[in-house]
Structures are given as C-alpha cells and as structure tokens.
Amino acid sequence: MSEVMSNLRILSGNSNPKLAADIAKALGVTPLAAKVGHFNNGETQVMIEESIRGKDIFIIQPTCQPVNDSLMELLVMADACKRASAHNITAVVPYYAYARQDRKTRGREPISAKLVANLMTAAGINRVLTVDLHAGQIQGFFDIPLDHLAGGPAMAKYFLGMDLSNTVVVSPDLGGVTRARKFADLLDTPIAIVEKRRPEPGMAEVMNVIGDINGKTCIMIDDIVDSAGSLCAGADALVKLGAKEVYACCSHGILSGNAVEKIEKSSLKKLVITDTIPLPEEKQHEKIAVVTLAPMLADFIGAIYNKVSVSKLFFNNN
Numbered sequence: 001m002s003e004v005m006s007n008l009r010i011l012s013g014n015s016n017p018k019l020a021a022d023i024a025k026a027l028g029v030t031p032l033a034a035k036v037g038h039f040n041n042g043e044t045q046v047m048i049e050e051s052i053r054g055k056d057i058f059i060i061q062p063t064c065q066p067v068n069d070s071l072m073e074l075l076v077m078a079d080a081c082k083r084a085s086a087h088n089i090t091a092v093v094p095y096y097a098y099a100r101q102d103r104k105t106r107g108r109e110p111i112s113a114k115l116v117a118n119l120m121t122a123a124g125i126n127r128v129l130t131v132d133l134h135a136g137q138i139q140g141f142f143d144i145p146l147d148h149l150a151g152g153p154a155m156a157k158y159f160l161g162m163d164l165s166n167t168v169v170v171s172p173d174l175g176g177v178t179r180a181r182k183f184a185d186l187l188d189t190p191i192a193i194v195e196k197r198r199p200e201p202g203m204a205e206v207m208n209v210i211g212d213i214n215g216k217t218c219i220m221i222d223d224i225v226d227s228a229g230s231l232c233a234g235a236d237a238l239v240k241l242g243a244k245e246v247y248a249c250c251s252h253g254i255l256s257g258n259a260v261e262k263i264e265k266s267s268l269k270k271l272v273i274t275d276t277i278p279l280p281e282e283k284q285h286e287k288i289a290v291v292t293l294a295p296m297l298a299d300f301i302g303a304i305y306n307k308v309s310v311s312k313l314f315f316n317n318n
Helices: 017-027 067-083 112-122 136-141 152-162 174-187 229-240 259-265 294-305 311-317
Strands: 008-012 034-038 044-048 056-060 088-093 127-131 146-149 167-171 191-197 205-210 217-225 245-253 268-274 288-291
Touching: 008 017, 008 034, 017 056, 017 294, 034 067, 044 067, 056 067, 056 294, 067 088, 067 112, 088 294, 112 136, 127 294, 136 146, 146 294, 152 174, 152 217, 152 245, 152 268, 152 288, 167 174, 174 191, 174 217, 191 229, 217 229, 229 245, 229 259, 229 268, 294 311
Parallel strands: 008 056, 056 088, 088 127, 127 146, 167 191, 167 217, 217 245, 245 268, 268 288
Antiparallel strands: 034 044, 191 205
C-alpha cells in the first residue's frame, strides 16, 4: 500500500465484490478483512477483522438485488465502522435503490428515496458517491455531501470505439432529454425523442418520434433497464419508423424476470450497461456488453481521500 493511501480502507459487502476488488486494485490498496453474512435467523452479521481506528472507510455497496439485504448490509457495515472509531465513512453506492420512489403520485404513498437517505445518515455515513440517480433532485434528500457521477462517458467511449456512422442519440421519453443531450455531446451527434404513453403500469406505447431517425443508427440511452419491456418496444418502433439499426445503453442493468429473453427477440443490436450492478452468468448474452466504472470511481475516491477538488474530475466525467 502506498504511503499516500495509508489511511484509506475499502470495505465490500456482498452485492458487488468484483467492482470493489477492481476499485481497490486501481487505488493500490488491499480490501479490508471482514465477514459480511447472516446469522442463522437471517439477521445481517458484520465482523471487521482488523483495526480501523482513525481510518477513512469507503464502503462499496450498490443496493441491488436482493435490495433489502444489500441495503441492510450497507447500514450495518456503516454502524460497525462508526463504533470502531473510523475517521470518515463514505458509502459508494453506484446503484441507489428506491430512487424511483422519489415523490408521491397519489395519496398515502411513501417517499422511500428520502427514507433511505435518512437511514444512511443515521447509520453514521458521512458522504455518499452514487451514479446516475433516477432523478437528480434526490441529491437534495441528503443532509450530507453527495457526489453524483455519470456513467455516460464510459459508455460513450465504448460506442466511439465501434466507429459507427450516421448516428443519432434517442431519449426513450421526454424526461430523459437532458441525459440524451449530454450523451449526444460526447458522441457529437444530434438527438431524437420518443413520445410515448403508458396505458397501464408496466406498459408503454410509442406514439411518435421527435427528430430525424430515417436511415440512421440510433443509440437509445436510459438510466435503468429493469424488465426491458419499454426498451425493446422502443427499439422495435424505431426500426418500423425507418431507423437503420438500434443500439441501447444504460447505467444500471437490473434485467429482472425475462428481460434478457426480450432483448434477444427484439430489434436491438446491442445493449451496453455498466458494472454498477453485477451481471449474473445466467444473464450474460452476446447482445449485452458491460463496461466498468471502477477506474472512474477510484479516481473520485482518491480525490476525496486526499481532500482535493473533484471539480476537474466532474468536468472530465460529464
């Protein structure tokens, strides 16, 4: 371990140990020796097996499936670090669960995204790093510093390496226009927007496309692909409306249920996701490519630990 990083420690839960190992390797540090598991009755058990008194702890734990287990592991790890007299505790949560519950759409609903923010603070977390929140306003739910990173540059690098021509970036809905514009700037392409409606929950119907896609290679971008129903329907509609071929990318590939089967049968040429959520072996497919965010996350962790400005990193990352 370098002298510069002598007080930095990486602690990993069970949700994405490979990402944690890749970040630790990029930083040149060894992950903390710790046991994160369960007691016989199902309760979360955390045992940190070395002294962390006065250390700066970075807990790598996206709150992906099983969501509640991952979240509870994060909270218990933070509490363990706090009670072991850690100097600072930063939660690196590349995928922030409950982010889609960021407002009340009808009476008697919770705002779970805010509840999770409160739980993190109560557990003793001093700072949060996350990637592509479903709604940027969630940053305001935190009373502690939060760094909101973007997965777009890593995915843009992948597409630039493919040497595609005559491309257009497509937002799958009106709410994703800002994300699509930033991604299009990275690729130096125009944008188009899919106008759709939802006749019922979980269903999407494409009504119109704003912009020129005729004969072009379309790259759809979103923050999350869950069941992949909307994504595949959008890709099929773009082809019917004249697109030459359709690619897609997203930061968080949840890919629940039969999402991979839908992607396989759809008009999509390729779906590019990041490793904020691990892709299980049974969901790996030739149509799905994974790019890593470990180098970017390591850069931000290093900057935070060394107490230097992250503004330049944000500029390079957006």
